[in-house]
Amino acid sequence: MSKKDYCGLFAIYNHDEAARLAYFGLYAQQHRGQESAGIVTWDGENIREHKGMGLVHDVFTERHLGKELKGRIAVGHVRYSTTGASLIRNAQPFLVRFGNTQLAIAHNGNLVNTVELRRELEATGSIFQTTMDSEIFVHLIARHLRDGGVEQAVAKACARVRGAYSLLILVNNKLIAVRDPHGFRPLALGRVNDAHVLASETCAFDLLEAEYIRSIEPGEMLVIENKCVTSIPAAESIPTRQCIFEHVYFARPDSTVFGEVVYENRKRMGQILAEESTPDVDFVMPFPDSGIYATVGYAQTSGLPLEMCMIRNHYVGRTFIQPSQTMRDYSTRIKINPVRSMIKGKRICIVDDSIVRGTTIRSRVKKLRELGAREVHMRVCCPPIRFPCFYGIDFSSKGELIAANNTVEEIERFIGLDSLHYLSIEGLLKSVHAKDSWCMACFNGDYPIDVSPETNKSCLENEVALSW
């Protein structure tokens, strides 16, 4: 089972060029998943599908978009996963046919009672085709469809699962969008002419010149059928717990996520970080691309000059893993290259979004020292990540997290810094608008939903000792 699923969702209802717009909607959200991409459409009689491994522009051709994916309703998905789960059969949307029903589902998030549910479903006859937790929804919906309408079946399925899910479900010509009751992962509603659009991030709307209407509410089910849009509220009202890490790192800065503009929040993180701690240095700099927007805020508040001394090559795709260390070094260096004269003899403060394992920044600091930097300090736009995420962000094992087992001083030494300061939890909360509605479990261990013992066990088995 994949424990690492951050994904991008897109859907459009009632548009002549539904598949083409879905393609662009996924293109805009490529950062949310690069392993596989898929689009399904409803052609009036059947759900059509095309999925493949790789980037959106590798998976779809003119033939798919112009001829095969016919219809005025489309649902698309981009998926990130790691080895093992990186299989074409795990690509989404996941399409099934049973009786007169054709159902396709696209899921962003992670469930935390997968092992138990899967065991229970298999014991009573379900045969799973994939290793994805998302398939559990399909089996639960299929069972409950016997008792009534599809909305009811979806609601009953949601009542059985625990964890993070933003879902897009196409059932024949009906489109259903759901966010879990805590609202961990985003999902936004928009409109372009007579068509409704849904996406994980609003950057997908901008590309299509769609108007942003609102975020789907935690626990809300939105049903779109013909010209009718119905909102079915959650049965129970529980505290909202939206993932603050979407604002720290994951979402694109030009998106509105959970109703808040990511760019503005990131800039404020930098401003508050500067208020908390500013070293005596010659300039502040980001490593592109993450951290750039916070660095702008940091420079404004600290009064330090902002320099962009690391230059990114925008034309690098995947570099093949080479057998020798020299070749691996080339492929790292091709992505980002320093302006050497700017670094020699300078006292530098790096601002970055986060430290996960600490290995990326460690090699970067080593490089800056080799280039003659006199001092290297670092300021980080979020608190130390001490706890694994079970709800869809890719740091699932405690052993991977440098801050889980080390003090700030130890991390400073490991990376080779002259000083290190992380944004405080209070500072992070001041950077965003909503106050009481965040999941901050990766920083404070306060998990909104308990993780089943089996999920927890599989996490602990991954624990490895940090070595340096």
Ligand code: AMP
């Ligand atoms: P490292 O500390 O070597 O694991 O790298 C941390 C950097 O990876 C951060 O500065 C981010 O730019 C990026 N990052 C943050 N979170 C994640 C994540 N969940 N998956 C992949 N990269 C991430």
